[in-house]
Amino acid sequence: MTARHGTYLDHGATSFPKAPGVADTVGRFLNEEAGNPGRGGHRLTVAASRAIELARQRVASLLGADPERTLLGPGATFWINSVLQGWLGPGDRVVLSALEHNAVMRPLRRLERGLGLELVVAEGAPSTGVPSVAEVALLVAAAPTRLVVLCHASNVSGAVLPVAEIAAAVAPVPVLVDGAQTAGNLPIDFSRLGAAAFACSGHKGLLGPPGVGALLLADRVELEPLVCGGTGSRSESEEMPEWLPDRLEAGTPNGPGIAGLGAACAWLADRTVEAVRDREERLTRRAAEGLAGIPGVRLHGRDEAAAHVGILSFTVGGVDSGELAAWLDREHGIMLRAGLHCAPAAHRRLGTFPDGTVRAGFGPFSTEEDVDRLVEAVRHAASSGVR
Ligand SMILES: Cc1ncc(COP(=O)(O)O)c(C=O)c1O
Known part of the structure; x- marks a missing residue:
């Protein structure tokens, strides 16, 4: 997307612009519906409750989930923490991929110290770190395992993990899927994914405002709440309600953000996630081909025969990634992110730690001209430097 803002290619971090209708819906909530729901x-x-329940229906319908088991809160990080802290106990064994974000690694490391968790990492394929179904199944079969945690797609390389196939192979061991990079970018039917839980951001592929995200829970999956407090229901009790969504949604919710997320999901449902996916895939392939053809440029963690979301990571020989990103912004108005992308484990696995990479991310409003502008600028940087 090229506008007065420049060329925005940082969709892995957050989407911009948001879906049409999001800003108006946020404004309407604040101006006309901003009571305290429930x-x-x-x-x-009543107006606030209606707006939030409508948003819940829309999120659930887009992702193939039961609205009652679609929890809305501050983001993927919050919901991943909720599942890990609400589920895991002393000495539990957890199998995870080598590509996990710090939203997974940091709570797991803390629980490892506090509860003595055993963390078992599936190293995955040599060049991509993507685990095979057989690798994860073998690790799970080796000892009693309480949980498998997998990102649905790497936020560093964009590689998609076979989470449905893994969930089927390791059943009944539950799988938590970190869908931060796939919700809104890949068609998702949670009812058929086989995962126990799916956590996602509302502000990335779902095209909603910052500060919202969702957790989808399968039938019969029960969690201890991470946060306890008022819900508007059962106020006579000092215990959290037993039912969802109230049990896991304490405190006044981010009504404007949630209403905006609902509007974004309605737009995506209308546009179709399949169409968004096709576009992002086409643009990412064009970028990968263009960048790979430049002498000195290396793509990281990509297997062209495998599935990816609209993200790719690259480096330019002899050019510091941070300086390249700053130069792209300053000289070409291209916004993307360099560094470790909050995923040191993934960078270690891909051999790009500690320097990191430059990451480009494409969204539903990105264009072929955006891609070509990036490729030409990187070609210039590779031949002439960035000073
Ligand atoms: C793979 C992955 N998981 C989790 C998160 C955390 O999402 P949020 O910041 O929306 O909580 C991100 C965000 O970058 C991510 O890329």
């Missing part, structure tokens, strides 16, 4: 019965409370 608290009391006056008209603004």
